[in-house]
Amino acid sequence: MRQSARGQVDPFIVMDVMAAAARAEAAGRDIIHMEVGQPGTPAPAGARKALASALEQPLGYTVALGLPELRQGIADLYRRWYGVDLDPARVVVTSGSSGAFILAFSALFDSGDRVAMGYPGYPSYRQILRAMSLEPVGIETRPEDRYQPRPEALPDAEGLILASPGNPSGTVLRPDEMRALTQAATAKGMAVISDEIYHGLSYGDRCHSALEITDEVFVVNSFSKYFSMTGWRVGWMIVPETHLRTVERLAQNLFICPPHASQVAALAALDCEEEAQANLAVYRENRRLMLEGLPKAGFTRIAPPEGAFYIYADVSEFTDNALEFATEILDHAGVAVTPGLDFDPDRGARTLRFSYARATADIAEGLRRLTEFMASR
Amino acid sequence: MRQSARGQVDPFIVMDVMAAAARAEAAGRDIIHMEVGQPGTPAPAGARKALASALEQPLGYTVALGLPELRQGIADLYRRWYGVDLDPARVVVTSGSSGAFILAFSALFDSGDRVAMGYPGYPSYRQILRAMSLEPVGIETRPEDRYQPRPEALPDAEGLILASPGNPSGTVLRPDEMRALTQAATAKGMAVISDEIYHGLSYGDRCHSALEITDEVFVVNSFSKYFSMTGWRVGWMIVPETHLRTVERLAQNLFICPPHASQVAALAALDCEEEAQANLAVYRENRRLMLEGLPKAGFTRIAPPEGAFYIYADVSEFTDNALEFATEILDHAGVAVTPGLDFDPDRGARTLRFSYARATADIAEGLRRLTEFMASR
Numbered sequence: 001m002r003q004s005a006r007g008q009v010d011p012f013i014v015m016d017v018m019a020a021a022a023r024a025e026a027a028g029r030d031i032i033h034m035e036v037g038q039p040g041t042p043a044p045a046g047a048r049k050a051l052a053s054a055l056e057q058p059l060g061y062t063v064a065l066g067l068p069e070l071r072q073g074i075a076d077l078y079r080r081w082y083g084v085d086l087d088p089a090r091v092v093v094t095s096g097s098s099g100a101f102i103l104a105f106s107a108l109f110d111s112g113d114r115v116a117m118g119y120p121g122y123p124s125y126r127q128i129l130r131a132m133s134l135e136p137v138g139i140e141t142r143p144e145d146r147y148q149p150r151p152e153a154l155p156d157a158e159g160l161i162l163a164s165p166g167n168p169s170g171t172v173l174r175p176d177e178m179r180a181l182t183q184a185a186t187a188k189g190m191a192v193i194s195d196e197i198y199h200g201l202s203y204g205d206r207c208h209s210a211l212e213i214t215d216e217v218f219v220v221n222s223f224s225k226y227f228s229m230t231g232w233r234v235g236w237m238i239v240p241e242t243h244l245r246t247v248e249r250l251a252q253n254l255f256i257c258p259p260h261a262s263q264v265a266a267l268a269a270l271d272c273e274e275e276a277q278a279n280l281a282v283y284r285e286n287r288r289l290m291l292e293g294l295p296k297a298g299f300t301r302i303a304p305p306e307g308a309f310y311i312y313a314d315v316s317e318f319t320d321n322a323l324e325f326a327t328e329i330l331d332h333a334g335v336a337v338t339p340g341l342d343f344d345p346d347r348g349a350r351t352l353r354f355s356y357a358r359a360t361a362d363i364a365e366g367l368r369r370l371t372e373f374m375a376s377r
Numbered sequence: 378m379r380q381s382a383r384g385q386v387d388p389f390i391v392m393d394v395m396a397a398a399a400r401a402e403a404a405g406r407d408i409i410h411m412e413v414g415q416p417g418t419p420a421p422a423g424a425r426k427a428l429a430s431a432l433e434q435p436l437g438y439t440v441a442l443g444l445p446e447l448r449q450g451i452a453d454l455y456r457r458w459y460g461v462d463l464d465p466a467r468v469v470v471t472s473g474s475s476g477a478f479i480l481a482f483s484a485l486f487d488s489g490d491r492v493a494m495g496y497p498g499y500p501s502y503r504q505i506l507r508a509m510s511l512e513p514v515g516i517e518t519r520p521e522d523r524y525q526p527r528p529e530a531l532p533d534a535e536g537l538i539l540a541s542p543g544n545p546s547g548t549v550l551r552p553d554e555m556r557a558l559t560q561a562a563t564a565k566g567m568a569v570i571s572d573e574i575y576h577g578l579s580y581g582d583r584c585h586s587a588l589e590i591t592d593e594v595f596v597v598n599s600f601s602k603y604f605s606m607t608g609w610r611v612g613w614m615i616v617p618e619t620h621l622r623t624v625e626r627l628a629q630n631l632f633i634c635p636p637h638a639s640q641v642a643a644l645a646a647l648d649c650e651e652e653a654q655a656n657l658a659v660y661r662e663n664r665r666l667m668l669e670g671l672p673k674a675g676f677t678r679i680a681p682p683e684g685a686f687y688i689y690a691d692v693s694e695f696t697d698n699a700l701e702f703a704t705e706i707l708d709h710a711g712v713a714v715t716p717g718l719d720f721d722p723d724r725g726a727r728t729l730r731f732s733y734a735r736a737t738a739d740i741a742e743g744l745r746r747l748t749e750f751m752a753s754r
Contacts, residue, residue, distance in 0.1 A: 001620065002486075002566070003619075004485055004486050007483050007627055008623065009627060038437050039435075039437070040437075041435065042435040048432040055425040056419070056425075059419060060415050060416070060607045061607050062608060095476075096633060098633055099632075102479070106508045107380065108381055109379075109383075110381045110510065111489075113381075124633075127630035128631055132509065133487065133488040158379065230437045231436045231634065231636065231637030232636060232637065233634070234636075240378055242378060243378065246380060249389075249504070252501075253386055253475075253500070253504035254504075254505055255473070255610075256473060256501075259636040261428075261609060261636075261639065261642075265638075
């Protein structure tokens, strides 16, 4: 039976690490998980309670753009978080940020179009683009630019994906950097998609939305990270008014609607910022431990992790095969970490990503093991 | 800001009817809904109960192909329903049947490829294909073939979508027809996708799966209809072993995973066939009323509605503008029905789809109003 060329996307290398970690656990070993990109906490209690009470309702299809009260609640968030006055009509509730990217790419780009993004970056950008017959164009970023692209480095392309805080880097674009990038991109005729999925998870200044700078941008966010709702598959996208009808028709046909139960939970989650802030306090402490412990263990070349729950480390002094190195760390230290290859097809062979999204006790134990392992090397 | 050509998919014409019905209701009118393609019943009680008990768990990402026990449960269903022994490794849990189509089309077809389907048919086939830079090729079907394509009518194309029971027709492919179609398609090098989302909802013989005939097929199904879980966005797809790795990588990147909470509910729904059968008994009675009442009202040219919860009527003796006719029915009779244009871009101007998925009392009242309206015309 035929197979498409577009379907031949790259495998996730982290999956090999996760499978090896699962095998080790099945064999009775205790593994500390610094490879996973999701909170260990459940959805906020208020969100779960709201869903429990709604379970007597039919929960059939909602309209394609999502429950009106949820769209209003998200618009209100933009006023609270950024001081931006946002028409709820421009809020599209999506099946996770993944669903938002599929909608944005469909609405903006045709087969063969080029879409640029900083390397290292979230691997699924590249793979979703390929699956849609679009061409990902990597912009090699520099540690001295905090792994964010410079405006003068933008290639010729139809689109640009910005990510702040970045994954795997955790680095944040300042407002002036965001402005310079969006202006340079617009001048080159590029459509800008700003991935803001880690907003709310920052440890210095608050994160700035591209919407504070321009309305001519697709902004993607989600309930997955700050609101700790990864498996619920509910995210959102802010769309320029000019593209609303297009996105609505695409959403009707490609998704029908985001999961209704998850929308009910998400609506209530908007009122659970206290619990989200408590989770953030845990990440903050974890990050403090990591920034203290990783250099002591020998991982000194790290990007300033201003947001999200990741630390990206250059390990070129130890290896030029990060997958092998990650396997060694798993085997000898019992700590699962992510080799950088998923994020940067070239230089990722000499980098690791450490996630600190789990419980603080796990982070402390993981650091102890990493220190011991590196000392014995 | 740029817009893509692929993003310019057709609007749903039924949305105009639904909006008009909503306006009428907001103005205080009582409207009978025969336009909507979803059950009025909630998810099975057992499914909702299982989710309520699971809400204390984190419900983070599952693996991309879905919870292993759910995949096993779906494989078991194939033994129960069809006597097919299915390796659960071939079961892919998806974000509704919509997610299954996106995965199937990505795995099978490249930009510019042609995918054939019978007209009338589910409108989103065409629109998803267009959004993915694929070309939908309609096969005009005949009432005397129960609106299903004939093997000798297959065009040159890379793919074929079969739908049994069909939407809007409700007609069912017999095993010999299914065999002839899949064989003819395979002989022409077409990949076959069999949409079996209405299986379980049949009123004569049981529905036959394409999997009873060949393993060289993508079979799409969902918890939406028979299990009454439309808004939960959880479906599945059976994939040939040769395509599993491709589909898994695509699912990891395009969706991460189907909604976890919905998977928990769906797993429990598999044990709720008694409730599903009770819903089916309601549809059966509704169908009986419709088959009796619609011809009496004047709608005599109807496809034999052997499955699903739709009746497709040729109304060319009354109109060549089905949208206007549907509007007239809504305005004068207070019954919302679907004009055929969404299902058949050409001949749909002279057809209507009636859905009988709602409560029996509504169906009886709807028929009373339709009869009165047609008599007064």
